[in-house]
Amino acid sequence: MRLLLGIWLTLTTCTACAQVILRGQVVDAETNQPIPNAQVGVAGNRIGTSTNADGRFALSIPTQYQREQLEVALLGYRKYAQLLPSLPGPELRIALQISPAALGEVQVTASVLGIVREAVARIPRNYPVRNTRLTGFYRESDNDPTGRPRYLVEGLLTVFKDPYPQRTDEGAVQIRQSRKVDLRPQTLVRVDWAGGPFIAHKADFVHARAQFISPAHFRHYDYRLAAGSTYADRRVYVIEFNPKRGNRRADFAGRLYIDQDSYAFLGAEWHYTLAGLRSGLHRADSRALRVAYQPYAGRWHLKTVWWQTSYRPPVGEPLQYFGEFLTTAIDTAGISQPTYQERAQYYDAFLHNAVPYDSAFWQTQTTLLRPAALEQALDQQRQQRADSLFRPRAQQVPAAAEAGVPPAAPTSAAFRLLSRIRYGAALGAWPLAVPGATLALDYAPAGSGFRAQSTRNVAAQSLTGWWNAEYQFDLTPELAVRLATRRLFRQFSGDGWEAGLSYEHNLNPRRRPLFGRAGLAYTRQAVARSLGTFENASGGVRVSGTTLNAAELGLQLQSTFDAVQPKLGLGLELSHKIELVADLGYLLPLRSRTQLVLSEKSGFFLTRSSAAIDLPSPAVSLRVNEQATATVPWQQRRWLLSFGLLYRLR
Incomplete structure (x- = not known):
């Protein structure tokens, strides 16, 4: 290891010997103030740099350019040019002259906008x-x-x-x-x-x-x-x-x-x-x-x-x-x-x-x-590699500390976890077959004095829209745990969630990544149709152990659906942090139920309560197209399509 390090240092030294460092300072010829951001170039700007806030620069000059011309330029100043001095040598002092106004010499034959x-x-x-x-x-x-x-x-x-x-x-x-x-x-x-x-x-x-x-x-x-x-x-x-x-x-x-x-x-x-x-x-x-x-x-x-x-x-x-x-x-x-x-x-x-x-x-x-302290800190990796060969582990000191620069804090466990988190949003079509129908409901709980009667029309449709917010935690580069919350829109509402595993494999490793996606999830979704808002004049309606005291109660007819969902899809990386995904899922039903949901519509929003009554119930009379029933008229279908974006935190 010592021999290899010696050979490496020798090669490095030889490389450095082939070049010399030109140092200089650029100032205003009249005020002697340093000029920052002046452009310094050698050999027709084949190599170059710019001055810092103190007007200083440092430029590594390879052997083949050591007889070329040095040029310094900045808008508003005359260009400075001369052959490079013998190197190595003392710091150059370069004074730039302000360009004299030449407006009187310019023959403008068109409007100023015409020039542009x-x-x-x-x-x-x-x-x-x-x-x-x-x-x-x-x-x-x-x-x-x-x-x-x-x-x-x-x-x-x-x-x-x-x-x-x-x-x-x-x-x-x-x-x-x-x-x-x-x-x-x-x-x-x-x-x-x-x-x-x-x-x-x-x-x-x-x-x-x-x-x-x-x-x-x-x-x-x-x-x-x-x-x-x-x-x-x-x-x-x-x-x-x-x-x-x-x-x-x-x-x-x-x-x-x-x-x-x-x-x-x-x-x-x-x-x-x-x-x-x-x-x-x-x-x-x-x-x-x-x-x-x-x-x-x-x-x-x-x-x-x-x-x-x-x-x-x-x-x-x-x-x-x-x-x-x-x-x-x-x-x-x-x-x-x-x-x-x-x-x-x-x-x-x-x-x-x-x-x-x-x-x-x-x-x-x-x-x-750049500042000397930062110069030393930037090379800390090289210094640490050399120290690890010759210094006992207990005596090793980070090069940044030797340079007087506070070392960067080590990456914490929290930051490592953040690098595995992705979140995103998606839109999709929830497969719901809805025939045109008329709903008529009469709800009168015994002993409460509350009664609600409602008639609503349901428009025919084959799909309803949904959007979701989802979160993923990568267990491995290809396998992730996934959790999503979902909400329906259009004439139906309802919340749902989905939890499971997602697997991705890059099908195009040499170009823009195209991922094949597969997943398995457990999902639950509520599909609800509003029946209106009703006054609760008597107060104290008790439903399934919950007392609803608000002055107004909202009623919804709701079906809740549980299923296992295998899915396949594709993901296209738009950038290293953003991925466009499309998934096709198939719902394998486990169970479903129909409920009448009552919710408080007034009062402070943090204390509003809701309760559900499973149908059939003696307190609820439901008619669909004039026929008594205890089930909703819409039917759940199997295929589920979604499009979305996933974003990686770090």
Whole structure:
């Protein structure tokens, strides 16, 4: 084992020797203040990073790029470029000059909105018309009010882009490697961000034709030409867009940067308006984005995304999400989409992804600069593996503790149980054969002074609708215990329940999972027809040992049906947490009974009582189509069909 570790460390050291670290700080040339989020690239942005809040960056430079040009760019500043200095060396200090206003040099021959329209019309000319694959570095964090990360997750992604003439904000994302540090305490209620790696699609405003560049929404915005500048050594139109006065349909406000020669969108920065924050499913307190594009092979491709969201959930601490994507490589030839199993799913929290972590992998990858304590905590797995070979078990100390970073709490039994829980809802058709009939009922319990007489028509039907809420607990990956509650609707009402076992087997293991489903359950269902509400003037009606004192009593004619239900079905995974299911069941009857149900209709809702009388009863006279009987006119059939969704908690 020592020999193997020595060989591994030697190989790791050799890999590191082939690269050197370039460190630097980017500042404003006039104010000497650090500039965050400046884009730092080498060799035409084949590798790159961005500056942190202190304007600093650290970039691993492979041998083949150590004679290439270093470039630093940010909207509003002149592009900085020079050959890389001799490495290793001291930290570079790079001062960026503000781009002078160039409005007087711009010859505007059309309206400002006309410039935007022309840029939209030229998207097929300026952006990829074939499938494209981007490799990029992604980071997300949730920060507390002081700016300290509660957790930090980083990953190397492969992003698959459809041709830009096709308007879409969807696409595949593949996680190649990832790592994380989670400093949050374990609690039963915790909100995690989902869909973070997909900002490379969701924030690509050109590909998505965001509202502020969509001709269908131009009437909601005011566009005006701001002081011009250069970006990436190109002359640009700087166009500000804001909602028109009094307009509540414009979701955004911000700036566009459009190349004066090609009319390509080089970038944009915007935030959500109050209307935008209130629209859609994902509401937030604030949301701001910044996106830039870069040229490659005659087309413009996504370069960087910066996304920040503040959200105050109903339960728990306020959330400060920060996400960043930086493209490090572009491929436009022979792109094939990954299989379903290889793709990340939008509703999976990146914090929980199961891609294995290999600390040695990161020595050859571009990273973004982070605090030293988090740097040490991220490598705790590697340190612990080495310690376990040479240190007695009683002396082992987690690397995170050595670094002064509180270790993440171990996963509790409660969280392990939560990972096995699924819940969902379903709709179906309850097989009930109902002929048209007239019900006439007379109920007069002896000695109570209460009497109810009712006549109701029952419409003919062959099916009645139902919905249910269900819960599953996975005993194994394929076998689960299932409990469901059910309620009928249409002209009948009635509650029911179902309990049993469910088995699933993946019939399509290499692509999107398609499950074969089988189950066995015990079910009980009540089918009731209302007969009306009646005054209880005398009070104190006693039914089957229950006294009903309310001023009004409701009556229902009800049949209750017990059965064993085998079922077969299919399930289709829509995401790693959501499954669409369809089941066909067959009811094997065990017993049934007919009852008259009385329930209190007034009084405080927590104290309302109900009672049932089994038919036949001397106090109840029931006639169906003028014929005396003790049974209901509807008949239970056997086949049961349902469709629903199942959601996994974790």
